[in-house]
Amino acid sequence: MTHPQQAVPAPDELVRRHATQGATLMVILHAIQDEVGYVPPAVVPALARALSLSRAEVHGVITYYHHFRSEPPARVTVQLCRAEACRSMGTEALAQHVEGHTGCKFDNGHHTETELESVFCLGQCALSPSMMINGELYAKVTPQKFDRLYADARARTNAGTEETA
Ligand code: FES
Numbered sequence: 001m002t003h004p005q006q007a008v009p010a011p012d013e014l015v016r017r018h019a020t021q022g023a024t025l026m027v028i029l030h031a032i033q034d035e036v037g038y039v040p041p042a043v044v045p046a047l048a049r050a051l052s053l054s055r056a057e058v059h060g061v062i063t064y065y066h067h068f069r070s071e072p073p074a075r076v077t078v079q080l081c082r083a084e085a086c087r088s089m090g091t092e093a094l095a096q097h098v099e100g101h102t103g104c105k106f107d108n109g110h111h112t113e114t115e116l117e118s119v120f121c122l123g124q125c126a127l128s129p130s131m132m133i134n135g136e137l138y139a140k141v142t143p144q145k146f147d148r149l150y151a152d153a154r155a156r157t158n159a160g161t162e163e164t165a
Contacts, residue, residue, distance in 0.1 A: 008036045015046040025051055025061055029068055038069040074115035075157040076150065079132040080106070082118045085125035094129050097143040101150065113154075 008014075018031040028047065033039050039062055048055045062068045078098060082091050098116060099105055106116040124130035127139030131146070133153045138145070 008040055011040065011043040011046045014040075014043055015050050019047070019050040025053065025058065029062065029065075033068060037073045038071055041070055075113055076153045077115045077117065077132075077134055078102070078150070079117045079119045079122075081120065081122045081124070081128065081130045083120040083125075085121075086128040086130055089128040091129040094141060094143060094146065098146060098150075101143075101147060 009017075014032055014036070015028070018028045018035075023031075025047070028051075029039055032043060044055050044058045044062070047053070048058045051058070062070065080086075080091065080095055080098060082095065095106060095118075102114045102116065104114050104116050106118050108116070119132070122130045122132060122137060124137065124139045129141050130137065130139050131141050132138070133149055134157075138149055141149070
């Protein structure tokens with residue numbers, strides 16, 4: 001997948017690459033989102049032309065399915081478990097710390113930089129509080145541990161940008 005900070009190919013180029021013979025709108029949208037991390041609104045006219053659909057039809061499909069996003073994903077996604085076992089181990093205090101440290105709010109859409117999401121049980125109840133950062137699971141997270149993990153995740157995404165830029 002293209003990194004969020006990388007240049008996204010031109011809309012016509014993206015559509016040309018993925019609108020292969022017989023590919024349905026859904027298949028093409030998935031392929032575009034897999035490649036660049038989201039479906040840039042600028043591809044809608046090109047897709048409509050390629051598939052002989054109206055722009056409204058293409059737009060309707062993108063907005064109907066929650067899977068598709070119209071803006072780049074956050075560079076760091078933090079999913080904090082807020083279910084019972086984790087709550088009993090201080091997840092709510094940790095959530096406050098995370099918000100203060102990142103300057104973002106939980107479940108409030110995403111910043112370009114960081115997205116905070118509440119989840120309910122990551123299957124690590126015995127090792128709570130648990131969270132995932134960019135898809136990696138962490139257990140027994142303390143505020144200090146979070147600060148370290150978050151700094152590492154940000155450093156990794158910055159490194160990824162430099163490597164591929
Ligand atoms: S309740 Fe948090 S991992 Fe199960």
